[in-house]
Amino acid sequence: MATTKHSRLRSPAGIAATLGAIALLLISVFASFIWGDAAGQTSVTDRLAPSSWDAPFGTDQLGRDVFARVMVATQLSMMLTLGATAISVVGGLILGLIATVLPRHPRRLVTGLIDILLAFPWLLLVLFFSVIWGASAMGAMLAIGFAGVPSLARLVYNLASSVSGRDFVRAARVVGVGPFGILARHVMPNIAGPLLVNTAATASVTLLSFAGLSFLGLGVQAPEYDWGRLLQEGILRIYVNPMSAIGPGLAIVIAGLIFTLASEALAIGSGEGVRATRALAAASVTGRRRAVDRGPAVPLQQTDASSDTIAEVRGLRVAFPDGEGGTVERVHGVDLTIAPGEVVGIVGESGSGKSLTAMALAGLLESPAEVQVTRHHFDGIDMSSTLSREEQSRLGVELAMVFQDPLTSLNPALTVGRQLTEVPEVHLGMNSRDSRERASAALASVHIPEPGRRLRQYPHEFSGGMRQRAMIAMGLTARPRLLIADEPTTALDVTVQRQVISVLKEAQRATGAAIVFISHDIALVSAICDRVVVMNGGEVVEVVSAERIREEATHPYTRALIACLPDMTSDRSVPLPTIGTTNITLPEEVVQ
Amino acid sequence: MSHDTGRTRSARAEGRFSLGERLSPRTSFLLRRLGRLAASVCVVVLASFFLIHLVPGDPVRAALGPSASPELVAATQASLGLDKPILQQFVDYLGGLLTGDLGTSIQSHRPVAQTIAERFPATLLLAVAAFAVAIAGALPIGLGMAISSRGGRRRGLDAALSSLLGVLIAIPGFLLAVGFIALFSVQLGLLPAAGWGTIRSGILPVLALALGPMAYLARIVQVEMITVLGTTYMTTARAKRLPSRLVYFRHALPNIVTATLTVGGLILSGLTAATVLVETVFAIPGLGTTMVAAVSTKDYPMVQGVVLVYALIVLGVNLVVDLILITIDPRSSITEG
Secondary structure, three states: OOOOOHHHHOOHHHHHHHHHHHHHHHHHHHHHHHHHHHHHOOOOOOOOOOOOOOOOOOEOOOOOEHHHHHHHHHHHHHHHHHHHHHHHHHHHHHHHHHHHHOOHHHHHHHHHHHHHHHOOOHHHHHHHHHHHHOOOHHHHHHHHHHHOHHHHHHHHHHHHHHHHOOHHHHHHHHOOOOHHHHHHHHHHHHHHHHHHHHHHHHHHHHHHHHHHHHHOOOOOOOOOOOHHHHHHHHHHOOOOOOHHHHHHHHHHHHHHHHHHHHHHHHHHHOOHHHHHHHHHHHHHHHHHOOOOOOOOOOOOOOOOOHHHOOEEEEEEEEEEEOOOOOEEEEEEEEEEEEOOOOEEEEEOOOOOOHHHHHHHHOOOOOOOOEEEOOEEEEOOEEOOOOOOHHHHHHHHHHEEEEOOOHHHHOOOOOOHHHHHHHHHHHHOOOOHHHHHHHHHHHHHHOOOOOHHHHHOOOHHHOOHHHHHHHHHHHHHOOOOOEEEEEOOOOOOOHHHHHHHHHHHHHHHHHHOOEEEEEEOOHHHHHHHOOEEEEEEOOEEEEEEEOOOHHHHOOOHHHHHHHHOOOOOOOOOOOOOOOOOOOOOOOOOOOOO | OOOOOOOOOHHHHOOOOOOOOOOOHHHHHHHHHHHHHHHHHHHHHHHHHHHHHHOOOOHHHHHHOOOOOHHHHHHHHHHHOOOOOHHHHHHHHHHHHHOOOOOEOOOOOOEHHHHHHHHHHHHHHHHHHHHHHHHHHHHHHHHHHHHHOHHHOOHHHHHHHHHHHHHHHHOOHHHHHHHHHHHHHHHOOOOOOOOOOOHHHHHHHHHHHHHHHHHHHHHHHHHHHHHHHOOHHHHHHHHOOOOHHHHHHHHHHHHHHHHHHHHHHHHHHHHHHHHHHHHHHHOOOOHHHHHHHHHHOOOHHHHHHHHHHHHHHHHHHHHHHHHHHHHHOHHHHOOOO
């Protein structure tokens, strides 16, 4: 523990592990001076005494104080544990590193053998080796140490081969550093951290194995004693004095927990980078945060009458806990209204809140997101109240979603057919044959050939573009009135993008559903949408008609987005303009 | 080929280029898997055969003790075949294995196979019962924790349960067994502290064996489930407004099966070895107590036989788990893409 950084020790696990390790060390060193006499003192009159103030764990059949013996046994238990751990770590390092530098075929032989040995539980290997080296403290230490070699060798090999594939090691090889030089100078320093964590974990398992082996009578032999040996003696007297068995057992459990905590504290240390990054990200978000009492950023013309709106959200605010008790608001009072059959684009850069707005509109944001609205309706359903079963069903039928990454938006464990027949079966009450026909028709309508065969396949048998079209088809299996497509083409290449867009448009024409199309690509959005909502920093900064976006856009952010688009007349000798990171302040007169 | 989730299984990564060019992924996986099984069986048989030769000094003298007459030692060596050339011994050993003959115990002079056949059922029952309890407990606990604490809800309850699981994982079965005896047998007098054959005498050993693996598996299930609940396809399922029953059981559960089964297999083979200690605590006449007695009395033919049986059980469990995995999850045979 002495080599760890201060910051690692400050975590609760680190503090507990450090204190525990110090206590174990002190007891190991000084116990024989303090309790040595009591541990060896036999007394016929005090035989098999129950626990008392003088002897908390009672006495054994020779009248010796069991508590004193547990304390004195700490030294032997610790030394044997550390000895066996050292054998495992050194053996694992040697075997693992040798495997790393071997040529291909011998290397595969060695790693194959390690894998075969790894298939067997550690205890089985320990028992095997302890047959060879006999029932003694030294034999048990060798047996436990060698039984731990395969798992550490595998770890070292995996770590070392991942490091030796990196560029800086290749560079070292190119300049002529030999295999052992590379191991010593480049590989070892990079695998030391994980190896340390696993050494502490190995020590914990080793300690428990030793206790087990001594308990079986295959480890430390009388008159010497470790915790396992004391446990073996204690359990024979468990009806006379339960503490004589529980005492050594407690010592084993506590020491094991100290090693486990040490391992966890060391592992937490390597996760610090993550926490620091998160704090930075939170700070940057708060820095961009605006005064929220400004009211709705853009007054909208649409009325509340549900006849000409399919979905409406007003005063939408989305916040997340910042991990320190407060919250960070990411969407600051957005108003959005969608008319039936309308195609609305939401554009903005990453982090502008466009996806959060869409997810909130669909009512799909869950804890830890905190959503606030002054009004939130979808086709006459009040989305801000608790929804009835019937309203849930209507939402399932009328509201469809398409997500950015088609590789993760379909369930990999279910067939495409299972996923496409679900809405008709659950919400439309169709039998399995009818819903299958419906799913097949939906797949056909998004131009997927052989829909019947395709329905029986799993998503991993579909290409990316096909999966995205299958997602659209999933919406078409019901009666969609609104389709929310969250960057549906970002993860696809250009030709596939075009297919997906045309399928979306066809679907819109065929069903009359409204579409909310989210993208960072203002050119794409203005090409397919009726109306464009521009978002920046969690607010709507401008709403313009898509047809006249180049002429009518007034907000500097929108103009900046448009200016980034190259066209046939762009000067190719000049770099495209970029949008600065400074806040683009909202002019008071910006009105649609 | 493109590949979706990150659930690759590193154990499958070997031998990826040799076969599979012309064969279907599943056939080539099966061939590779059987090849590994054959290699493992060879290693196990060799290790078991050489065990007696690896013992320093004269194993027969060690087994019979310093007071045994030289004639007895020589006779025992001859009956074990140790006076023959080593190759001849190995051929005889293999021949014996194929006919189910594992040799004769030095101590009891009974066939090793017969003793193993008598002791095996208790160990099997103990391990299988403990495994069933571990699975039956781990699934509801892990799923319940993941679902109830999703998105940072019920932080306190989650932390308390996680610590409890952590402590249970850290305590080995034989120490739990000692604690159970002290509590339920000595203090409360509810259940017997030793013995085998009745349901009551089986409760404590099974619980002592099962709780640690159950806690470990529950944690795996919880972590896997939290990962699955955060995926986009679960958002897709929620967007369909399916009843929670379908969201969790149809959409989430199949995605944790691979990891759960893989860990479950490791647990079952680990349980097989852990029975040795728990059998000793409760004085259960199983393979474990037989093994410990044989090691203590240096009854090498018996040790060879028992080690071989344990190792073959472990290999069998691993094979069955892998076969189940490729049957229910076709992607586990085609991890490399």
